Amino acid sequence: MTGRMADRMAEISPFYVMTLLQRAKELEKQGRDIIHMEIGEPDFPTPAAIVKAGMDFIQKGDVKYTPASGLPLLREKVAEFYQQQYGVKVAKERIFITPGASGAFLLALGATLNPNEELLMSDPCYPCNSNFVRLFNGKTRFVPVNADNDYQLTAQAIRDSWQSNTKGVICASPSNPTGTIIKAEVLKQSIEAVNELNGCFFSDEIYHGLIYDEKATSALEFSDDVFVINSFSKNFGMTGWRIGWLIVPEEFIEATNKLAQNIFIATSTHSQYAALAAFEAEAQQELENRRQELSKRRDFLYQKLQDLGFEMGCKPQGAFYIYANCAKFSDDSFQFAHDLLEKEGVAITPGKDFGTNDACHHLRFAYTTSINKMAEAMTRLETFLEDYK
C-alpha cells in the first residue's frame, strides 16, 4: 500500500492550532471554561438582512446551479462596490463568485501556476496560501518580513527574491497573522515590480472591511493586471456560507471560467442570493458597527498585551489578530500555547502555524471574543506568567 499517496501530501502540514483546538474541546467536555482566542472566525452572526435574503430564496425550493462565474446580479453588485469603495471601474466579466476565498485561490493559482514554479510570500503569512501552491506542485519562497515594513513585502524584497522560476507574489493586507496593512505606496511599487518582471500579483483583500484607522487600498487602484481575492466571510460573519470572489486580469477571463466550470461547477446558489443583501444599507451599517466594536477590542487587547510584557513591533491596523512576541517569557511559543491552555484554559495560536521566521517567539491572539471575555483571559494570562519560566 505504499506509493499511492501523492508526494505533495508530505509537504502539506495540518494546522498546529487544530491539535490545540481538539484539546480545548476535550477540556470543555471535562467541564473546564475555555476562552477561545485561537479562532479566525468572528463571533457575530450573519446580519439579519442577509439571513432573510438567503431564506427568501431557499423557501422557493429552486436551488439550482448558477453560471460557473456566479449570479450575474451579484457580479454587478461587486463591480458597483469597487466603484463606490475604491473609485475603480472593474468590468463584471472579470469578477468570479467563488466558494470562499479558498475557491478564489484555487482558481487563481490553478490558472497560473505550473509545477516547480515559485510564488513569493511573506513569512509570517496565512498557511493555506502556500499549501495551495503545493497542491499544484509549485513552490513557495518565503521572504522574512518584520515590523519595519509592517510585516509586508516591499518592491525591493520582491526584486531581490525573484528567481528565473518565480511566477508571482501573494500579498495579504491586512495580514493574517499580524493584522498589519501594506502602505499604498509600497503596494503600488510592488505591483509595478511584479508587472515589470512579467509575473502575477495576487492581492488577498479578505479583511478589507475590517480596517480601523486608515482607509483600505485595493491593488485594483494601481493596476488592472492583478488578481484580487476577497470574501464575505470575515466582514459579515458568513464563514459557513462559503462565498467570496476573485477578480482576474482580462486575459484570464476565459481560463478562469472553464476552470470554475470544471472544479466546482458553481458556488452555492443560496449563498449567492444571500450575499446580494450584503451590499445594501442594513448590512453595511452592521459591518460598520462591527468594525467599531473590533476596533475597541483591538485597542483593549493591544494595551493589555503590552502591559503584560509582550512586544508588538507595530500596532495592527486591521483584521482581528495581534501577533505578539513572547521572547521575554519563552523560546518555544508552541509549548507556551499548550501550557497556557492546560493551566489557564486560554486558547491562542502558536507562531509556527504561520512560518519559520522567529515563529518560536510569536503567538497570535484573535480578538474574536468580547472584551469581557478577553479581560478574563488577560487576568488568567497574568496569573500564568507569574509562574512561567
Place this chain on the structure above:
Amino acid sequence: MTGRMADRMAEISPFYVMTLLQRAKELEKQGRDIIHMEIGEPDFPTPAAIVKAGMDFIQKGDVKYTPASGLPLLREKVAEFYQQQYGVKVAKERIFITPGASGAFLLALGATLNPNEELLMSDPCYPCNSNFVRLFNGKTRFVPVNADNDYQLTAQAIRDSWQSNTKGVICASPSNPTGTIIKAEVLKQSIEAVNELNGCFFSDEIYHGLIYDEKATSALEFSDDVFVINSFSKNFGMTGWRIGWLIVPEEFIEATNKLAQNIFIATSTHSQYAALAAFEAEAQQELENRRQELSKRRDFLYQKLQDLGFEMGCKPQGAFYIYANCAKFSDDSFQFAHDLLEKEGVAITPGKDFGTNDACHHLRFAYTTSINKMAEAMTRLETFLEDYK
C-alpha cells in the same frame, strides 16, 4: 503578457454544450420556445423537508465553519446509509462531506495523483473527471467502451491499458452520458484488478439513487480500499446546495483531512444541516417518487428515439441520460445539435463533450423535463429529421 497562463489551461476544454446553452438563451430572449434536454440537472425542486431543515438552521444566523471533514452528525447519517442501503459498515472517520462531487474529486485526486501519472477512464465519460486530472498535471488514458460492456470498463480492459505510470481508475455507474450501470461482477473484478496492480479505484456513485430496474451496487461492497464519490445534487434536486461526500481508504484519512482544511476549509454549513433531512422518511419517499417518474420518462424517451431511428446499444438503467447514435442522420453530431436547436428549438448535448470514441455519431438526451415537453420535443425532432441530410 505571454507565459503567465498555466500550461494545463491549454488542455482543459470548456463544455461544448455551453455554447449551445448560450445560443438557446439568446433564442429564448428573442421569444423562441426552447425545450431543454441538454442540462444534467433534474427539474424537480429540493424536497420541502430538506428546505425546512436548511431554513431552520439559517434562521439562527449562526452559520459558522464546521470541521473540515464535515458535520459529525451528517457523517454518521452517511455511515448509517451505507449500512442500510448496501449492508456495508463504513467507519465515519472515512467519510468526508464535500462541496458537491466536484469537491470530492478535488480531494481524492489531490491526495493521490502526482504530475505525469495516469488515470484510466472510459470513453465516453463525464468530461470534468479528466479535467480534474489535468488540474494536477496528471494524464488520462481513455479506454474506448461500447454497449457490449454496458459502456463500462472491465477488469480485462484495465489490465490491458495499465502502464507503469498508471495510478488508478475512475469508474462511474450509472454513467454520464450513457446511463448504463456496471454489473456487480464486473465491478468486483475491476476492483480486484486495481488492487492487485496497487492502484487507486475511484467509484463515482452520484446517480445511485436513480436506478430503475436493478439494484445499485457500491464499490464498498467489495473492498474498503476504494474511493467512493457521491452527492445529494442529482437525487434530491440539490444541485445549487453544493454538497456531496467522499469515502476514502483508512490510510488516506489524515491526508484527506489536511487537504480539506486547506483547499476549502469546510463545506457550506447550511447545506450540511439541510442534507441531514435527506436521510429521513419524507425526503426518501420523495426520492422514490422521483425515481418512478424518471423511470417513466426514460421508457418514453427510449421508445420514441428508437421509433425515430436512433440506435442505442443497450437500454440505460439509471441517471437521466440516453446516449443515442445518430449515424443514420449525420456524421457530425455537433452540427446536428446546433441545427436542431436553430431550426426546432430543442437543445441536446453533442457527443464530443464526452470524448472522441465515435463522438461524432452520438448525442446525449437528458430526460430532465416532463413527458409532455419531451413529447413536443420528439414531434419537433421528427419534423427536423424529415428535411435533414
